[in-house]
Amino acid sequence: MTAGQPIDRDALHALADGQLDPARAEELRAALGERPEARSVADYRRINAGLHALYDATLDQPVPDRLLRGPQAWWRHRRWARAASLAAAGLALLIVGAGGGWYARDSMIRMRQEQTAMVRPAAVAHRVYVAEVRHPVEVTADQEHLVRWLSNRLKKQIKAPVLDSAGFRLMGGRLLPGETGQAAQFMYENTQGRRLTIYIRNDIRGTRETAFQFGQEEGGINVFYWIEGRMGYAITGQMAREDLLPIAKLVYEQLEG
Amino acid sequence: MADDELRQLVIDQIPHLRRYAMALVGDRDRADDLVQDSLERAWSRLKLWRRDGNIRAWLFTIMHNLNANAVRQAKRRPRHDPIDEVSVLPATPPNQEQRLELSLLAQGIAALPAEQRAVVLLVGLEQMRYEEVAGILDLPIGTVMSRLHRGRERLRRALAGEAAPALRRIK
Numbered sequence: 033m034t035a036g037q038p039i040d041r042d043a044l045h046a047l048a049d050g051q052l053d054p055a056r057a058e059e060l061r062a063a064l065g066e067r068p069e070a071r072s073v074a075d076y077r078r079i080n081a082g083l084h085a086l087y088d089a090t091l092d093q094p095v096p097d098r099l100l101r102g103p104q105a106w107w108r109h110r111r112w113a114r115a116a117s118l119a120a121a122g123l124a125l126l127i128v129g130a131g132g133g134w135y136a137r138d139s140m141i142r143m144r145q146e147q148t149a150m151v152r153p154a155a156v157a158h159r160v161y162v163a164e165v166r167h168p169v170e171v172t173a174d175q176e177h178l179v180r181w182l183s184n185r186l187k188k189q190i191k192a193p194v195l196d197s198a199g200f201r202l203m204g205g206r207l208l209p210g211e212t213g214q215a216a217q218f219m220y221e222n223t224q225g226r227r228l229t230i231y232i233r234n235d236i237r238g239t240r241e242t243a244f245q246f247g248q249e250e251g252g253i254n255v256f257y258w259i260e261g262r263m264g265y266a267i268t269g270q271m272a273r274e275d276l277l278p279i280a281k282l283v284y285e286q287l288e289g
Numbered sequence: 290m291a292d293d294e295l296r297q298l299v300i301d302q303i304p305h306l307r308r309y310a311m312a313l314v315g316d317r318d319r320a321d322d323l324v325q326d327s328l329e330r331a332w333s334r335l336k337l338w339r340r341d342g343n344i345r346a347w348l349f350t351i352m353h354n355l356n357a358n359a360v361r362q363a364k365r366r367p368r369h370d371p372i373d374e375v376s377v378l379p380a381t382p383p384n385q386e387q388r389l390e391l392s393l394l395a396q397g398i399a400a401l402p403a404e405q406r407a408v409v410l411l412v413g414l415e416q417m418r419y420e421e422v423a424g425i426l427d428l429p430i431g432t433v434m435s436r437l438h439r440g441r442e443r444l445r446r447a448l449a450g451e452a453a454p455a456l457r458r459i460k
Contacts, residue, residue, distance in 0.1 A: 042434045045441070049412055051419060075445045080413040082394040083312065085387075087414060090308040099303055099325055 039069050048076035149211075150257040151247035154231035154266035157208055157217050158253060162227040162270075169204030169219050178205055182216040186234045188263060192218050193230065193286040198279045200228060210235040213262075228269035228276070230283060236264045244284060246273065256280035260288075298344045299331060305345070305415065306352060312410050313356065315399055323359075327352040343421070350425045353407065360403060390448060397447030405440030408433055 039060070046052045047060050064070040161168055171178045173192070183189050185207050192202050200220035208215040213235030221227045236259055247255045254273050257266035265287055267280040306327060310320035330351050338347055398406060404426075411422045419437075423430045 041438055045412075045434065045437055046419070049416070072445075075448070076413075076441055078390075079394065079409075079441060079444050079448070082391055083398075083410065083414040086391055086395055086398075087308050087312045090311050091304045093304075093307075095303050095307070096321060099307075099321065099328060100300070 039063065039067070044069055044073050045076060048073045048080065146245065146257070146259060147247050149236055150231075150233075150259065150264045150266050151249060151255045153210075153215065153233070154229070154255050154257065154268045155249035155253045157215070157231055158229045158268040158270075159251065161206070161217065161219065162229065168227070170206035172204040173202040175204075182207060182232075186214050186216055186232065188234055190216065190232055191287060193283045195220055195279060195282055198282060199223065200279065203227075211237075226269075226271065228267065228271070228279065231264075231266040231268060233264045234262055236262050244280075256284075258284065295335065299328070299335070299348065302345055302348050303328070306348060309349070309410060309415055310352065310356075312398065312414055313406065323352060323356055326355050330355065346417075346421055346425055349411070349415070349417075350427075353425055393448050393450070394444065397444045400447070401440055401443060405436045405443070408436040409440040409444070412437055 043052065043056075043060055047057055050057075052060065064073065171181065179190065179192050182205055192205065195202070199222045201222070203219045203221050205216055205218040208217055208231075210233045213233065215231060215233035215235075217232075218230040219227055220229070244256065244258045247257065249255065251270065253268060253270050254276050255266050255268045256276060257264060259265075265283070267276065267283050269276045269279070303324065306324045307320060310323045311317060314320050314323060327348065331348055334351075338344065398409070401409065407426060408422060411417045411425065412419065417425075419430055419433055422428075423433045426433065428436075
């Protein structure tokens with residue numbers, strides 16, 4: 033390339049955009065030297081960098097929930113399921129696809145994710161700590177800072193539901209590790225020494241919302257749960273589903289009400 | 290490819306669709322409206338998508354077509370308000386000079402003819418190859434290159450302080 037020969041316009045853009053193969057790019061850089069076109073390439077690069085400076089912040093922002101809804105029909109059904117599930121008293125607790133297509137597949141995927149996010153950790157924490165005879169809880173219920181402490185650690189005002197009407201008394205609670213954040217467990221006991229736990233975590237990934245749902249783990253551990261944004265709530269007990277359901281409703285009403 | 294993998298592929302592109310839409314229409318809410326419309330169309334047509342294809346190009350094509358239709362229906366250039374500095378400028382405040390340059394650039398982008406703006410953004414912001422941009426916009430590559438050139442030269446003039454006089458001032 034001789035000094036006076038104009039340089040191909042498209043090549044200047046391709047050089048600025050990194051769309052030339054390395055040999056061609058090297059050759060062009062050498063040919064540009066101090067020529068005025070070098071200034072164009074630098075300006076194009078500056079424009080690209082400026083675009084990133086202006087707009088990249090969007091990439092790190094949480095995606096608004098409305099963009100994660102998927103097909104509208106599916107979403108409408110889910111909203112309905114959330115409202116209807118409590119009224120249906122356990123009969124409609126599982127969202128099972130009647131509409132077929134995306135709706136069913138999508139809800140199955142979500143349910144698997146929620147099993148992983150809620151049912152498994154709630155059940156494991158339940159199994160580990162209800163078996164404790166001497167140290168079932170970290171802070172006992174008679175210490176009034178219990179709820180304040182857990183609320184502070186979860187960065188969310190939480191409550192310890194009152195389940196006396198179901199025959200269960202609050203024993204206390206403990207702080208647990210979540211996946212990336214924190215989780216809390218409240219433990220309750222009835223006069224027969226049967227225990228149940230409430231598991232609350234603050235690090236659900238993605239912004240989601242679920243209906244009141246049911247899951248099962250090995251050893252007859254039943255879990256009712258729901259997700260509200262980053263927060264997940266689960267009621268876990270080693271008892272029949274129909275016995276756990278009215279207690280789960282009590283918890284739901286007190287925490288959501 | 291399993292359906293949940295396919296679904297995840299789409300979800301992974303949402304932040305990129307939002308960024309492009311934001312730069313394209315200049316307003317967060319209207320940008321997200323465009324993304325939402327695009328996603329709804331994508332979900333409903335996902336079964337039609339060739340599974341060995343480029344899902345990013347496919348999604349951006351849907352978005353481009355929807356936006357182009359909206360612009361056509363409006364029968365005028367899209368309303369493109371001066372960008373609210375607070376909403377687009379980076380969290381760490383750049384120095385005064387960079388601020389001015391970014392502000393001029395944002396104004397320059399807003400003032401570009403829509404067809405040049407799309408090319409400048411797909412190449413410069415989304416870092417797409419020219420062939421991919423040609424596919425998305427359904428244009429010959431020569432047209433892509435000339436729009437890129439004209440768009441960037443306008444922006445250079447805007448950065449040099451020769452902004453088009455019709456521009457409104459940024460608040």
